[in-house]
Amino acid sequence: MEMKDTCAVITGGASGLGEATARVFAASGAKVTLLDRDSTRGAAIATELGGTFVETDVTDEASVQAALATARDAMGGLNAAVNCAGIAIAETVLKKDGGLHSLESYRKVIDVNLVGTFNVARLAADAMKDNPPAPDGNRGVIINTASIAAFDGQRGQTAYASSKGGVVGLTLPMARDLARSGIRVMAIAPGIFMTPMLAGLPQEAQDSLAASVTNPKRLGDPSEYGRLAKFIVECGYLNGETIRIDGALRMM
Numbered sequence: 001m002e003m004k005d006t007c008a009v010i011t012g013g014a015s016g017l018g019e020a021t022a023r024v025f026a027a028s029g030a031k032v033t034l035l036d037r038d039s040t041r042g043a044a045i046a047t048e049l050g051g052t053f054v055e056t057d058v059t060d061e062a063s064v065q066a067a068l069a070t071a072r073d074a075m076g077g078l079n080a081a082v083n084c085a086g087i088a089i090a091e092t093v094l095k096k097d098g099g100l101h102s103l104e105s106y107r108k109v110i111d112v113n114l115v116g117t118f119n120v121a122r123l124a125a126d127a128m129k130d131n132p133p134a135p136d137g138n139r140g141v142i143i144n145t146a147s148i149a150a151f152d153g154q155r156g157q158t159a160y161a162s163s164k165g166g167v168v169g170l171t172l173p174m175a176r177d178l179a180r181s182g183i184r185v186m187a188i189a190p191g192i193f194m195t196p197m198l199a200g201l202p203q204e205a206q207d208s209l210a211a212s213v214t215n216p217k218r219l220g221d222p223s224e225y226g227r228l229a230k231f232i233v234e235c236g237y238l239n240g241e242t243i244r245i246d247g248a249l250r251m252m
């Protein structure tokens, strides 16, 4: 699919990887609608990009349904959905102080990162299924965000890694489910990217993380994620796979 013909919703579009994706897509001629809980930043970015913002909670069915309807009206269609909304927590199962990993925080991370991703993907698929097909039958594409934590989760990442492992796990079966509707489903597993989450760490911690990357020895630039998402939209033969983008980082 060409970017000029792309009408994309991007969750988590008010920050980090989602914002970068919105910028790359808009600069390439796509129409974009940003879906996020953060209306202040989301609205400002959407205005700058000539796009639309809808305050949305990805875990809420009615909220996403309404957001997708607004997005379709604003863009004149919908044929791409990029799931970047997510949260991260650090919590060990047995804590040094004798406490136990809270079940509530575990459920929360699964709810936003996994259930939220599935919720947006299924409703976006429903909105795309009647699009006119391209010559090869494609009607749209869904891109989910996993993490290398899906494969190499670290101490304190039980909840986060579970949620991201779920995102990797749903990619192939969802691609198979949606094949007859001509909708592709892909996932991106980022390594360590310089988003607001990471920028808040002390310089020493950032340097140490950068040094752990195999090559190049730096944190990922969010625009590199956005360019990969753009490539997935454009390359119609990519389907059902999770692509790592991590400078060959393999965390022990």
Ligand SMILES: NC(=O)c1ccc[n+]([C@@H]2O[C@H](COP(=O)([O-])OP(=O)(O)OC[C@H]3O[C@@H](n4cnc5c(N)ncnc54)[C@H](O)[C@@H]3O)[C@@H](O)[C@H]2O)c1
Pocket (backbone or CB within 6 Å): 011, 012, 013, 014, 015, 016, 017, 018, 035, 036, 037, 038, 056, 057, 058, 059, 084, 085, 086, 087, 088, 112, 113, 116, 145, 146, 147, 148, 189, 190, 191, 192, 193, 194, 195, 196, 197, 198
């Ligand atoms: N930054 C990294 O190094 C990195 C690495 C691997 C994976 N990821 C994943 O990439 C995605 C984006 O991460 P980021 O670094 O850009 O984070 P970020 O915190 O900069 O942006 C996340 C955005 O999601 C939004 N959001 C959170 N919960 C939401 C909800 N319920 N409904 C709607 N919006 C919601 C936030 O408001 C925020 O704007 C996340 O899924 C994260 O797990 C990031």
